[in-house]
Amino acid sequence: MIRNLDVAALRSFVTVAEAGGVTRAAQRLHLTQSAVSMQIKRLEELLGAQLLEREGRGVALTRAGEEMLSDARKLVTMNDELWERMTAPSFVGEITLGVPHDILFPNTPLILRRFDRAFPDVRVNLVSSLSIPMLKQFEQGELDVVLTTESECRPPAELLQRLPLVWVGAEEAEAWRRDPVPIAFEKRCIFRGPAIAALEGVGKRWDWISESDNYEGARATIAADLAINTMLKGVHAEGIVEIDHGGELPPLPHFCINLYVTKGPNAELAECLANFVRDAFVGRNAKDQAAA
Numbered sequence: 001m002i003r004n005l006d007v008a009a010l011r012s013f014v015t016v017a018e019a020g021g022v023t024r025a026a027q028r029l030h031l032t033q034s035a036v037s038m039q040i041k042r043l044e045e046l047l048g049a050q051l052l053e054r055e056g057r058g059v060a061l062t063r064a065g066e067e068m069l070s071d072a073r074k075l076v077t078m079n080d081e082l083w084e085r086m087t088a089p090s091f092v093g094e095i096t097l098g099v100p101h102d103i104l105f106p107n108t109p110l111i112l113r114r115f116d117r118a119f120p121d122v123r124v125n126l127v128s129s130l131s132i133p134m135l136k137q138f139e140q141g142e143l144d145v146v147l148t149t150e151s152e153c154r155p156p157a158e159l160l161q162r163l164p165l166v167w168v169g170a171e172e173a174e175a176w177r178r179d180p181v182p183i184a185f186e187k188r189c190i191f192r193g194p195a196i197a198a199l200e201g202v203g204k205r206w207d208w209i210s211e212s213d214n215y216e217g218a219r220a221t222i223a224a225d226l227a228i229n230t231m232l233k234g235v236h237a238e239g240i241v242e243i244d245h246g247g248e249l250p251p252l253p254h255f256c257i258n259l260y261v262t263k264g265p266n267a268e269l270a271e272c273l274a275n276f277v278r279d280a281f282v283g284r285n286a287k288d289q290a291a292a
Helices: 007-019 022-029 033-047 063-087 107-118 131-139 192-201 215-223 267-291
Strands: 052-055 058-061 093-098 122-127 145-150 158-170 181-186 206-212 229-232 240-242 254-261
Touching: 007 022, 007 033, 007 052, 007 058, 007 063, 022 033, 058 063, 063 107, 093 131, 093 267, 107 122, 107 267, 131 145, 145 267, 158 215, 158 267, 181 192, 181 215, 181 229, 192 206, 192 229, 206 215, 215 240, 254 267
Parallel strands: 093 122, 093 145, 181 206
Antiparallel strands: 052 058, 145 254, 158 229, 158 240, 158 254
16 A cells, blocks of 8 residues: 655654754744644654654654664755656756855755756856955846855844854874964955954964965965864865864854855846755755754
8 A cells, every 4th residue: 555755744854853842843833832832743653664763852863763764854945846847947057156165065066966957947157266356246246045164143144053163174184283384275365364363362373374365275285284273163165174183272252154145137036046055055964963
C-alpha cells in the first residue's frame, strides 16, 4: 500500500533536529510547541519508529532519526524548490549579486544553484570584491543584491549573521608565535584595522609581511605560514584554518554579514534572489547552532 509523507511534519522534524529543541523549532516555524510536537508524533506513528528522545531540556535524535535526517532535509528542499519554481513569476533577464571574497563559501554556490533551478531563464552575474566598493556600486544602481561584512548593521541593511573575527593561519601554523607577529592583509581589507588595534592593545608588536592588492596574494603568504590574518569564524579559505593559540593572541570584535536589496527596476526579481540568500543563511545558522 502506498503511503505519503507529510512535508510539514518532515519540516518540523528537521527544524527540531537542527535547533536542538521543540521550543526553538516552534519559534523558527512560527508555530506553537504543541503543533510541532503533534506533527512529530504523527510522523513517528506513520513510520512506526521513534525519531527523537528527550535529553535534559532539549532533544536528541534516535538511531532511526539520524538515519532519516539527511533524506528528510532533501525532501523538504525539493518541496521548497518545486514550490518556488511553480509559483514564482516567470522572469527573463539578468540580475547582479555582489559577495565579498571572504564569505563566498559555503553559501554562495548553494544560493546560485537553487536560484538557477527556480529561475532558469534569469542570468545571475556574480561580482566578488570588497564590501565598501560594492556598497558604492549598489548605491549607483550597478548591483541588485549585495552581501557585506561590516562592523554594524544600519538601514537599509538587513542583518543576516553576526560572527566573531578569529585569527587564522596555515595548518599547524607557527608564524603567530613570532615576535613581532607577521601579518598579511589585502590593502583595503576592513578587518586589518581591528586586527592591528587588538595586537597593539595587548602590547604585541606586529610586522607587515604582505600588503597585497588582492586577497589571493595575502592568502598565499598565509598558507605558506609566513604570516597570519583574521577572518570571520566558520568561513575560512582552503588551506587556512583558525589558529588554536590558547589565548596568546588577543580577542577580536564581531562583524555583521548584511544584506542589501535594490528598490530599483529589478526590485521584484532581486527580492526573489534575496529570499534564497536568507534561506541559505538561516539554514547555516541552524546547523552551526546545532553543532555548538
